[in-house]
Amino acid sequence: MGFEESHHLFIERHSGLRTGERKGRLLRGHQYAERLFLQNVWWPLFESLDHLHPEYEVYDWNRKSQFLDFAFLPPNGVRFGMECDGYQSHVKDMDREKFSYALNRDTFLTGMGWGMLHFSFDDIQQRPEVCMMLLQMALAPYLAGRPAVIELGAEEKDVLRLAWQLGTPIRPKDVTEQLRMNFRTARKLLDSLCSKSLMQPVGKGERTRYYEVKAMRQGQIW
Known part of the structure; x- marks a missing residue:
């Protein structure tokens, strides 16, 4: 329709x-x-x-x-x-x-x-x-095509906002430099956002280097 x-x-x-x-x-x-x-x-x-x-x-x-x-x-x-x-x-x-x-x-x-x-x-x-x-x-931070509100920590929200502000796929290095946190924490937050269907890894290969905000799909928010 x-x-x-x-x-x-x-x-x-x-x-x-x-x-x-x-x-x-x-x-x-x-x-x-x-x-x-x-x-x-x-x-x-x-x-x-x-x-x-x-x-x-x-x-x-x-x-x-x-x-x-x-x-x-x-x-x-x-x-x-x-x-x-x-x-x-x-x-x-x-x-x-x-x-x-x-x-x-x-x-x-x-x-x-x-x-x-x-x-x-x-x-x-x-x-x-x-x-x-x-x-x-x-x-995006509140809805993800699920029956309940997704719970996001303060640092996860900061990473998600940064990804939107940059408007391009981001690296853990971008997170460490912009938000002043260590590399391991940056990657952990990015992986957490991927598990919540708010971001997704980009590129091929065994090791993920870039992440991007996941696009909306027909009939769902995220």
């Missing part, structure tokens, strides 16, 4: 589950920018809209209703909110009060266990590969 048909069924399904203002918000709020995010960024990575909720209702510290452009709620309990921000509506036309509220809302949701991700409309439209890279980087 291609994106067009999947998107149509996606909106139809969520619309059918809602009534009143929640349904109206979906029909009014899910417009060009949000659809383009799914088409240019989300779909090329996952080829699925499973566990994604458009115009998802949340509440702030005063129990005031707000709507996120998207909420990603997989079965393992991870919660990510995603916003598609246009310059005109989210910056140029925002007064000081609205600006402060937007920051406080994100901080409140973060405190409540949400991971908040923001993507500019210009990047979604003109540089979707940047959005894809950042989205994949944000989700």
Whole structure:
């Protein structure tokens, strides 16, 4: 099933589950920018809209209703909110009060266990590969196509971030130089990330010299 048909069924399904203002918000709020995010960024990575909720209702510290452009709620309990921000509506036309509220809302949701991700409309439209890279980087440490969240130590997270930042296959030597640890520890961390399906060895031969972040595959995260 291609994106067009999947998107149509996606909106139809969520619309059918809602009534009143929640349904109206979906029909009014899910417009060009949000659809383009799914088409240019989300779909090329996952080829699925499973566990994604458009115009998802949340509440702030005063129990005031707000709507996120998207909420990603997989079965393992991870919660990510995603916003598609246009310059005109989210910056140029925002007064000081609205600006402060937007920051406080994100901080409140973060405190409540949400991971908040923001993507500019210009990047979604003109540089979707940047959005894809950042989205994949944000989700990778938490999800790996398994029913439970993968447990990562602080050093493993540092190695994974380094691999993303470099953007090329890395060597244990790169880890030792950048993160200031010994060679044996660097290789142990890289092998551990491979065992958790977050990285994979590169090249041929008996001894692995390079490692890279494992690419996402259709129907799974990692």
